[in-house]
Amino acid sequence: MSVLRSSIFFLVLSTSFLISCSKDKNEPDNAATRAQLINKSWITTSLLVKHNGKDYSLNGSTAEQAGASMGAGKFVFNENGEFISSDEDGQETKGKWELNDSNLKVTNDGESILFTISSINEKSLVLDMAKNLDLSKDDSKWTEQEMVAYLLGSMVLMKNPSVDLSKGTMDVSLGLTAK
Numbered sequence: 001m002s003v004l005r006s007s008i009f010f011l012v013l014s015t016s017f018l019i020s021c022s023k024d025k026n027e028p029d030n031a032a033t034r035a036q037l038i039n040k041s042w043i044t045t046s047l048l049v050k051h052n053g054k055d056y057s058l059n060g061s062t063a064e065q066a067g068a069s070m071g072a073g074k075f076v077f078n079e080n081g082e083f084i085s086s087d088e089d090g091q092e093t094k095g096k097w098e099l100n101d102s103n104l105k106v107t108n109d110g111e112s113i114l115f116t117i118s119s120i121n122e123k124s125l126v127l128d129m130a131k132n133l134d135l136s137k138d139d140s141k142w143t144e145q146e147m148v149a150y151l152l153g154s155m156v157l158m159k160n161p162s163v164d165l166s167k168g169t170m171d172v173s174l175g176l177t178a179k
Helices: 002-026 030-037 061-069 144-157
Strands: 041-051 054-059 074-077 082-086 092-100 103-108 111-120 124-134 169-178
Touching: 030 092, 030 111, 041 144, 054 144, 111 144, 124 144, 144 169
Parallel strands: none
Antiparallel strands: 041 054, 041 074, 041 169, 074 082, 082 092, 092 103, 103 111, 111 124, 124 169
16 A cells, blocks of 8 residues: 555656646746847837737838837837837837846836737747737726727727727737847
């Protein structure tokens, strides 16, 4: 009986160890992500929206203008934890940034926006701004980030008059290219 208990204990312990090791492999390498992020000019080149499961996008200079109109046209993340963003008029905003796993937090004047880095390499970056934004929710209860995500998403969806922006959910992401 004690051999059976020992075998079961060893099996449970081995399985736990293997499961915990496999999770480590899926976590982003914070140092690599940081190195790919810093000291580059990241230009918004696409706005990506998923509305009720269907994908829409706005690309090129139109996306850059839309992003810039919301202060998200260009980002530079400096090694010292400071960032500079610029809008459509070239007006610069400075603040602090932090990277924790795949979460990128930018803070300016006490206001923070939390992006999730869904993909990054030397030349491209995709920042998720909102996931499953409930469009039926009273917008007076939205956070500032949800409101900005809604406005960016609606810029993309306005080209599709059949889309009802009062129902369903919306995911909003920024696609950026290093220049």
